[in-house]
Structure formats: structure tokens, C-alpha cells
Amino acid sequence: MQQRLVDRHPEVPADQLIAQMVPPPTFDEVSFASYIPDPAEPSQAAAVAKAEQFAAKVNALHKAAGKKSLFGKKKPVSGAGIYLDGGFGVGKTHLLASTFHAAPEPKSFGTFGELTNLVGALGFVNAVERLSANSVLCIDEFELDDPGDTTLVSRLLTELAARGVSIAATSNTLPQQLGEGRFAAQDFLREIKKLGALFETVRVDGPDYRHRDLPPAPDPTAPEVLAERAAATPGSTLDDFSELLDHLSTLHPSRYGALIHGVSAVFLSDVRPATDQAVALRVVVLADRLYDAGIPVTVSGAKLDQIFSAEMLEGGYRKKYLRAISRLLALSRFEVKHAATA
Structure with a gap:
């Protein structure tokens, strides 16, 4: 008998949401070395170099965060941030997954929607506690769909960064422009600017590889x-x-x-x-x-x-x-x- 999706009613326990925050199977084996920059797009090779540097910094920060001072307390270390901005199909997710693979455990990878769903399922405080041990949080397709998401994500990432979690994100919209055309972005400009301040923006140019030839x-x-x-x-x-x-x-x-x-x-x-x-x-x-x-x-x-x-x-x-x-x-x-x- 032919299967139908409409006959499926899956349940996903909240405690599994963190565990499943890993790159999709398509990006299981990717690395910085396996990204092939387009010679006609110099920003791609530059982006690989920047992402590799960021991954090295994540490792160094995570190691430093584990060290204790002379008084037996862990040294406060703020996380770093990188924001890969570019069009569709230029390899941003490849670089993001490569960053994830190069970072030490614990670490998390998910789309922006999956992150907001996670917070909704676990609650804000619980989500912060569960993610605060991470070396890095990788967020693919960063988007702000409504004012609530703007405030939520701003608070979440600010708290995580203050606890030493580095943030890597991809999008096709610059941090300052997130939310444009969807809601009264000017009313939330302070939150959007705060988000932008967390990241070093790295441009990745080129045609959509999924449409090439x-x-x-x-x-x-x-x-x-x-x-x-x-x-x-x-x-x-x-x-x-x-x-x-x-x-x-x-x-x-x-x-x-x-x-x-x-x-x-x-x-x-x-x-x-x-x-x-x-x-x-x-x-x-x-x-x-x-x-x-x-x-x-x-x-x-x-x-x-x-x-x-x-x-x-x-x-x-x-x-x-x-x-x-x-x-x-x-x-x-x-x-x-x-x-x-x-």
C-alpha cells in the first residue's frame, strides 16, 4: 500500500531537540579543504580563510574558558562571531558545517527556525543553560520573521556570547537589514544593531551552484x-x-x-x-x-x-x-x- 505523509503524526520529545542539532546528512563529511572556491569569485577563497581562522579562534576560546584563575574560578571569556553573507547556493552552509566539524564538543548546528523552535520547546532559561556549555552555535539561514523573534534571538545570542559561546551564522541578508520588509524594523533597530555587533560579516559572492549549467x-x-x-x-x-x-x-x-x-x-x-x-x-x-x-x-x-x-x-x-x-x-x-x- 502506498505510504502518505498525511498519515504520519510524529512526536519529537523536547530533550531530543538538542541532540539532533547537527548538520544535515548532506554536510556530514564536508571540510574547509573540500570547499572548492570559484576562481572568478575571490570572495569565496577569502571566506574559506576567514572561516578557518574563526574555527581556530573557537578552539582557543573554548580552551581558555576551561582554565581556572589563581583563585580557582573559570576565567570569563566572551564568544566570537562570524556572519557569512551571500546569495543562494554559494557554499555558505558548507563553510558553516565545516566550522561545526572543526570545533570542539559540545556544539550545536541548526537553522534559524530550528533554533526558535528549540527555545519554544525548552523555554528560554532552559535553552540558555543547555546551550551555554557549547564551544559554538552554528545558525544556518539566519532570518528575523517577526518582532518576537528579533527580541528573543537578540537576548539568546547576547547571553550565550557573554557565557563564552561563539556564534557562526549564514544568511543572504546583512545583519543590519534583517527584518526589512516584514515588520516595522525601525521599532526594533536597537535589537537588530545589537545582533549585528556580535558578528564579523564575511561576504561570499557567486552564482547559485545548484543552477550552474x-x-x-x-x-x-x-x-x-x-x-x-x-x-x-x-x-x-x-x-x-x-x-x-x-x-x-x-x-x-x-x-x-x-x-x-x-x-x-x-x-x-x-x-x-x-x-x-x-x-x-x-x-x-x-x-x-x-x-x-x-x-x-x-x-x-x-x-x-x-x-x-x-x-x-x-x-x-x-x-x-x-x-x-x-x-x-x-x-x-x-x-x-x-x-x-x-
Whole structure:
């Protein structure tokens, strides 16, 4: 019988949230040495050097934090910060994961959304206590979606840095510009500036590697063919797109990773553009989890580059939606090639 994501109702205990804060499988084996800078983009080689220097500093600070003074107390050491800023698919996450791998235990890696979900699940004080022993906290795709997140993350990172935790982050928005177009950022300028002050900003330029020398979005699969391919793919799921969106609304985003755990491929029928912002943002989170897990995606209905309406793409979350499209296209191309070689 064909599996469906809508039939899954995963539970993720709060005490597992910290333990699962590691780089996605795609970045299990990456290192600074395995990052290949584009010769036409000198900022990439410079970013590798900066990230390596930062990782060395993390190790030195963590070692210093463990030393005691003459009076038997640990020396107060503030954490360092690095902020990798650039467009989609230029290797920022590769460098962030490399930084994580080069840092001493304990350490944590997660997306911005996963971090805010963690704080929501554990509570602010508990989250600070659990993360304060870290040598580094790596935050991928740093975003500020609302005023509450701005204040929350500012407090969290300021407290962690004061306790000696170094912070590494990636984004496609400079720290001073976080929140622009989404809410009255000027009302929270003090918090945003405080966040920016934690980091040394390092620019990473270049074209999206996921789109280099690749064709445009593949044409959607015919509905009957989609069902046949899903039935012929062990471990796959087949869902009606609208039904899946309804199901996602019943799950906390922190469960989306568990929702797709163990799935070999995702097939979606009757895909249509998301026109509601709340729905579109859930699609973004699901796309991130699918991309992290490297799960191929095949659809019928609209093309994946049309999964968000024109109105959504013109709004304040434009960069987020474009990132999701970039990742879904990469997954759809993987599925096409996989099927062609099967």
C-alpha cells in the first residue's frame, strides 16, 4: 500500500531537540579543504580563510574558558562571531558545517527556525543553560520573521556570547537589514544593531551552484505516471498537495524533519501556487527539511518554480521563497536523473 505523509503524526520529545542539532546528512563529511572556491569569485577563497581562522579562534576560546584563575574560578571569556553573507547556493552552509566539524564538543548546528523552535520547546532559561556549555552555535539561514523573534534571538545570542559561546551564522541578508520588509524594523533597530555587533560579516559572492549549467524547472509529471513511479519506488510517499498543506498546519514545524524520516522519495500530485503567507512559510520549512535529508521530489500539476504565487514572491519573504524554490528544483533534478539511470 502506498505510504502518505498525511498519515504520519510524529512526536519529537523536547530533550531530543538538542541532540539532533547537527548538520544535515548532506554536510556530514564536508571540510574547509573540500570547499572548492570559484576562481572568478575571490570572495569565496577569502571566506574559506576567514572561516578557518574563526574555527581556530573557537578552539582557543573554548580552551581558555576551561582554565581556572589563581583563585580557582573559570576565567570569563566572551564568544566570537562570524556572519557569512551571500546569495543562494554559494557554499555558505558548507563553510558553516565545516566550522561545526572543526570545533570542539559540545556544539550545536541548526537553522534559524530550528533554533526558535528549540527555545519554544525548552523555554528560554532552559535553552540558555543547555546551550551555554557549547564551544559554538552554528545558525544556518539566519532570518528575523517577526518582532518576537528579533527580541528573543537578540537576548539568546547576547547571553550565550557573554557565557563564552561563539556564534557562526549564514544568511543572504546583512545583519543590519534583517527584518526589512516584514515588520516595522525601525521599532526594533536597537535589537537588530545589537545582533549585528556580535558578528564579523564575511561576504561570499557567486552564482547559485545548484543552477550552474542546469536546465530550467522540469515539466510536471502526468498524474497517472506520478502514481506509477511512486508505486515503483520503495519507501516513497504520494500525497495530494493540498491535503499535505492542510496536514502541515496541524504539526509544529519542529516535527517536519520527523515527518519525512526514512522516506526515500516524495511524490506530490496537483501542485498549485501557495497564495497564503502562513501556508507558503510551511512549504519553506518542509523544503528545507527535504533538502537537508536529500529526498528527491517529483510533482504533477504546476512546476516547482511556480509553487509560490507572484504576490508571495513580491513580498517581504521573497528571499526565503526563492531559497525554497532553489532547493526544490535541486531535489527535482536529482529525482529526474535518478529515474533516468535506474
